[in-house]
Amino acid sequence: MSWPEQPVLYEVNTAVWLGELSRAADRTVTLGDVPPSAWREVTPAGVDAVWLMGVWERSPLGLEMANADPGLRASFHEALPDLRTEDVLGSPYCVRRYVVAEEFGGDEGLAKARAELAVRGVRLVLDHVPNHVAPDHPWVAGHPEFFVRGEDGEIELGRDPYFPAWPDVLQLDAFAPAYRAAATATLGSVAARCDGIRCDMAMLVTNEVFARTWGRTPPERDFWPEVVGGLRERHPETVLIAEAYWDMEWSLQQQGFDFCYDKRLYDRLVGGGDVRGHLRADPEYQAELLRFLENQDEPRIAGELGQEAAKAAAVVIATLPGATLWHKGQFEGGRVRPPVFLARRPDEPPDHDLAAWYRRLLALAAEVRRGEWRLLDAQGWPDNQSCRRLLTWSWTAAGTTHVVVVNYSDRPAQGLLPVRVRRYTDLLDGTVREQDLSPLYVALEPWGCHLFAVA
Structure with a gap:
């Protein structure tokens, strides 16, 4: 299925969504048997793709670490005061294997979900995490050459150049030829099951950032041109989306990404800044940005701005060039963004009038954003x-x-x-x-x- 030039994406937290559907149906609902009414809810007029965030098999070791971390546990209880043991699944970005979790219906269930979306003319987007894997990923034992090692010979924890290491993931070596080949194959396996791939923290594996993070001399060729080049040979139609920060959007566009997060616009809309100046950038550059007010990492916009200001920001996002991203719960005025470790969010009364306004805006934007x-x-x-x-x-x-x-x-x-x-x-x-x-x-x-x- 071909992509529109300016796609509209709708992000769904897979674990939370399937949990809500299961409780409503009083049975286990997987990706393979989502009811038609639920698919209609996440594919309103104007939406071109659904991003099922967090479908891959999570790490049991990562789950143990999350449950043992006092800071994380406090954040879980803050978001979900009636937290239960089964509510904590572990991080979807602590990937053990790139197979769909059995509790979500496995790869077979995902294939059925993709078919259901295709019937509606909607594409499927999934995640890939290039910088790190779970400590119990098969590569740890089978391919030690894929990883960065410290002076003591131990595999380093995953990190970026500005913050402490993440304790539940191990650092892949973006400069290792063997890992680059494996990354190409992994991206290909993901692309075979979807229409677009959102690459987590894509800038971390670029030569520029990886060399700065680990004090290493980079190879002649950058990571993404090599990996994306290999992917395009087999899956030329796959849309690649970079989670991008630190003003690296243009660089990642040049390295093969179709769209990159426009975090600067988000910061200016929410925190104050020169929005008009931001929009004076080259239109061709802007056409490859992804605009958003929410995602699984950012606070709910209803808690950041008053309702009228949030609606004004939504009109801005909806009618600019480039791709746009909307987050399940945003339309209904949700205020609690559960940590990605959780499989449940608190019950919040939906604002049906606001939801109707958002859906109408998306339908109108589909008419407006032409030419x-x-x-x-x-x-x-x-x-x-x-x-x-x-x-x-x-x-x-x-x-x-x-x-x-x-x-x-x-x-x-x-x-x-x-x-x-x-x-x-x-x-x-x-x-x-x-x-x-x-x-x-x-x-x-x-x-x-x-x-x-x-x-």
Whole structure:
């Protein structure tokens, strides 16, 4: 199944989701027998792919370590006050084997899930962790040459250059030719079971970062061009997504990734910053970014921003070029993000009105994001420069133009847009207006948004 140029992804925590479905059905539900109503829920109009996060077999040793860690246990109880023993599964990024966990239905169940998604015209995305594996992964005994070793000869714990090591995983050697060949084969085995692969902490195995982390001299060829090149020979259609930080998005795009996390935009939307300046980057570069407000690692947006601000941020994310990512529970206004070690989240009353708003936004965005994208500059007056608070852009395709206007601030804003129109419809509220051909005047309350279809 071919991919759209600007795919919309919906992330599902597999363990949590299947647990909720099982409790609702009073039976064990696996990926092989998810009811149609549940598939409809995670594939609303406008969604092109479902990312089933955490399907692989987790490490029993990693689970023991997680349960023995006081800090982790405290985070489990904070997210789930009525924590039970069976709620803790271990980390999905402490992978023992790249086979689907039996409790989720195994590889056979995953194949059925992929078929169900394909019937709906939706693609499947899975994870790959290139930097480390579980301490009981078969490679530890069978392929010691795949790992980084310390001066004492022991395999090093996995880590990045800025933080302490992760105690439950072992560090793979990104410079070892044997491991690079094995990584190519592993990626290929994952690609055979899905349509896209999200590579965890993809920047850690680049020559630049790995050399800095471990004080090693890098080989001539970088990790990803070698590994991705091998993958493309057998699976040219597989979309590769890089979890990317530290301003390495462009570098990873050049090394073979189709989309890279846009963490800078997230930080600016949530923490404050120059969003407009961020959007002045080259459109071709932006077309290969993945925009998000939530994922399994970031806090719930409902807990970070007020509802109106969160909706304004969602309009921004939904209507920009590139890929977009949405997180199960985000639409319903969930506030608790359970640690990925857990198989259950607390019960929270869903906001059905908010969920309906999000689903409508995604459907509208699928209509809007076509053709050429152009960042617009609103103009003000000598005594009123509130236009600087407006984020504005247009999409033009086959004679149809859509204009997005967001007042991303807690104060009113007005401005003139360089768009000459006779008639325009705000798709968000259905309002139809007419005016002469002068520039489009807008006035928005704090966090207000327009999504115009103009003529």
